[in-house]
Amino acid sequence: MFNALVVRKDDAGKTAAAVEQLDVGQLPEAEVTVAVEYSTLNYKDGLCIGPGGGLVRNYPHVPGIDFAGTVEASDDPRYAPGDKVVLTGWRVGEAHWGGYSQKARVKADWLVPLPEGLDTRQAMAVGTAGFTAMLAVMALEDHGLSPGQDPVLVTGASGGVGSVATAILAQLGHEVAAVTGRPESGDYLRDLGATKIVAREDLAETVKRPLEAETWAGCIDAVGGAMLARVLGQMKYGTSVAAVGLAGGAALPATVVPFLLRGVNLLGIDSVMQPFDNRERAWQRIARDLPLSKLDSMIRPATLSDLPKLGGDILKGQIRGRVLVDVNA
Incomplete structure (x- = not known):
């Protein structure tokens, strides 16, 4: 069992988000299972936590359009247990269950190896x-x-x-x-x-x-x-x-x-469907050219249980900098 932020919709069409315990068998089918360590809060996440904004196809739903963590299991030779990975885009957290969860299962094509010089916390601060x-x-x-x-x-x-x-x-x-x-x-x-x-x-x-x-x-x-x-x-x-x-x-x-x-x-500039080569190039540049010492001044820490309120705040333009979500806190 693991914790995840789950959004449910009632018969009247009203949505509500809360932290629930899920079983690994409930994860969507895909090649790579990741133990998520950190995620973030973005404008799209605010929509998906709340009314959906037309982005969410099916309920119940786990939002979170990005995450970083460690591979637990993989059916794809590109990734092995213990590999550090980062994911952004590909409609994860919208059409596919996302990173507001202690575990995620996604397609190998959607992942990028975490570049040298970044840890998972820094990657999601970005x-x-x-x-x-x-x-x-x-x-x-x-x-x-x-x-x-x-x-x-x-x-x-x-x-x-x-x-x-x-x-x-x-x-x-x-x-x-x-x-x-x-x-x-x-x-x-x-x-x-x-x-x-x-x-x-x-x-x-x-x-x-x-x-x-x-x-x-x-x-x-x-x-x-x-x-x-x-x-x-x-x-x-x-x-x-x-x-x-x-x-x-x-x-x-x-x-x-x-x-x-x-x-x-x-x-x-589209970040959702970028091809792998350009994704890898961008993450390598981030590791090289972003002054990591500046990250802490941008970060507001959060947990899964904080997200329903913060999701509303970001839609109102009330969030400064970056919200860093520790999914295991």
Whole structure:
């Protein structure tokens, strides 16, 4: 028997989440069984813990879109008992039972060996948010971003993706301008390496001018909506925006002018279906380029029993940094 956070739906369609004891025989069929050590809390997790957001197909359900742990059993030659592994994406925690559990059974194709230099706690302090941040940094680099240019803008900087993106970019030698709607987060973001704090209201308003002064050498955007439209008009010639989220809305009230007159690139970042080679590359870069000493300042520890409340909090935008879930606490 083992503990897991189980979400159930009643006949009226109302969902409720609670920690329950499950049997190994209840785990879904797949090749690799993992003793989970840590997971995290992401926006999607908040949806799956609560109303589902259209992500959960069947109930009862175990959420948790990422986890790190140790292989217990494997029918695939790529993994053996004792191997340390990390999982993000592949709709685990949505369509497939996830990491809010002391045990998980998943497909071997979904796993990545834990890179040297990271332990399972650090890997989940990074988690899906940090993995996404590194994918965004890599995409900007692939499109010409290098240190020593003008500031790189990070929107939603006090959230999970933004926090890790700020720390990585600063470690790589970039000047980082961090956008936040929480004035009290200024010291936190400076500690992560931000050199400039930009108030959210300075970028939240849509303007009629399709182009403004060329200001940013790159941008990692977790907000979308009107803010992304505004930022596109402020990018320097030939630079790129990596879009990772839509906290400010899915609509994009923009024109094509920044693309046509300044050669701006809008790069979509998906962390769910990334191929293995790019996943491995991203995790290797995280182990190398993320200042691990900054992780503790980002972390809020939690247990399985804390998650029903925290899931609601993250949907309300009330979570700063990273929630690290010790599933065995």
